[in-house]
Amino acid sequence: MRSEDDNDSVFEDRLREPAGECARIRDLLPLYVAQGSASPGFAGEELAEEDRAGVAEHLVRCADCREEARFIAELRARRPEPPASLLSSILEAARKAPGRQKSTLLPRLLRAAAVAALALGIGTFWQREPEPEPMWTVALEAQPAVDWYGQDWLVAGEPIVEALPDDMLRMLVEEMEP
Amino acid sequence: MSDPGRSRDPADAELVELAVQGDARALEQLVIRHQGVVYRFVLGFLKDEDLAADVTQDTFLKVLDRLEGFRGESAFRTWLLAIARNEALGLIRSRGRRREESIDEAGGFEDGPFEDGREAPDARVLEADDVARIRVALDRLPEKQRLSVSLRLFDGLSFREVGEVIGSLEGAARVNYHYGIGRLREWLQ
Numbered sequence: 001m002r003s004e005d006d007n008d009s010v011f012e013d014r015l016r017e018p019a020g021e022c023a024r025i026r027d028l029l030p031l032y033v034a035q036g037s038a039s040p041g042f043a044g045e046e047l048a049e050e051d052r053a054g055v056a057e058h059l060v061r062c063a064d065c066r067e068e069a070r071f072i073a074e075l076r077a078r079r080p081e082p083p084a085s086l087l088s089s090i091l092e093a094a095r096k097a098p099g100r101q102k103s104t105l106l107p108r109l110l111r112a113a114a115v116a117a118l119a120l121g122i123g124t125f126w127q128r129e130p131e132p133e134p135m136w137t138v139a140l141e142a143q144p145a146v147d148w149y150g151q152d153w154l155v156a157g158e159p160i161v162e163a164l165p166d167d168m169l170r171m172l173v174e175e176m177e178p
Numbered sequence: 179m180s181d182p183g184r185s186r187d188p189a190d191a192e193l194v195e196l197a198v199q200g201d202a203r204a205l206e207q208l209v210i211r212h213q214g215v216v217y218r219f220v221l222g223f224l225k226d227e228d229l230a231a232d233v234t235q236d237t238f239l240k241v242l243d244r245l246e247g248f249r250g251e252s253a254f255r256t257w258l259l260a261i262a263r264n265e266a267l268g269l270i271r272s273r274g275r276r277r278e279e280s281i282d283e284a285g286g287f288e289d290g291p292f293e294d295g296r297e298a299p300d301a302r303v304l305e306a307d308d309v310a311r312i313r314v315a316l317d318r319l320p321e322k323q324r325l326s327v328s329l330r331l332f333d334g335l336s337f338r339e340v341g342e343v344i345g346s347l348e349g350a351a352r353v354n355y356h357y358g359i360g361r362l363r364e365w366l367q
Contacts, residue, residue: 026359030334071359078309078312079218079328079331080313082214083231086234087209091206091209097242
């Protein structure tokens with residue numbers, strides 16, 4: 001339960017919350033300050049050019065927001081940084097961790113094999129000589145298509161020559177002869 | 179420290195994919211990019227640099243273990259910070275250091291004396307150098323204000339992402355940030 005002092009503190013805090021245009025500008029100040037600072041290491045949102053210009057224009061005429069911008073720039077410049085040794089510690093621990101001894105060789109070999117197989121397949125496809133179109137297919141196409149529908153040896157309108165019964169082949173040859 | 183998170187750099191998802199395939203360089207880039215935000219985030223819970231470094235390392239090891247299961251349903255950083263939060267709170271629980279805190283549910287606002295029960299830092303603030311002054315003042319803030327200030331001001335997370343990470347609504351994260359900045363200005367200026 002809050003004491004009377006605590007309630008006063010909450011009340012003061014609510015007064016402290018910025019309003020109107022200042023509120024919008026102060027929401028953006030961390031991004032504005034970070035983009036204007038030479039110090040790297042900010043993984044935050046990018047501030048749109050329009051917003052950046054709006055903040056700059058507001059700071060010219062608002063002393064309190066200007067003061068807050070200066071203040072948070074100071075804070076940012078002194079933010080806590082991890083010890084310089086942390087990166088190498090993490091990477092070293094990761095190398096030693098069980099289950100992370102993963103060899104990079106096998107995945108690379110598998111990828112290389114997959115690429116080679118794909119390239120071989122594509123090359124074979126493109127280098128294949130087109131088979132000459134048999135003369136009799138022209139004659140077949142000239143026939144009323146309906147005569148050929150429903151026959152077992154027809155697939156998508158193309159006759160499978162190997163599957164034609166001998167009498168049908170003879171019939172085709174006879175039809176092709178003048 | 180390298181410049182993380184800019185659009186010219188490979189996206190996190192791309193680095194995660196490469197790291198899963200065993201690309202050590204991609205893994206290193208992920209750690210370089212995010213070690214700072216993780217460290218500062220867990221420092222906000224633990225208030226101890228050595229513990230924060232240990233928990234940061236543990237967080238990354240846990241993340242590496244789970245990397246293949248990362249489905250990209252949330253941003254990698256949000257996922258990483260959720261794991262960091264669990265690691266930090268787990269350590270606090272195991273050490274029995276966490277005190278009960280009063281929480282204003284409406285604003286996610288906490289008030290009262292210093293969470294760790296230390297005396298007011300004003301005298302020390304006057305004597306300490308700037309970095310230490312800021313650390314002491316940050317530690318003095320209620321937890322959600324401290325975390326909101328750290329994530330927004332130091333690492334540029336959107337208020338929505340801050341809310342996701344600290345377990346608040348976006349609006350509450352924004353209010354906590356402004357309260358925190360107001361108090362720091364009052365104490366440090």
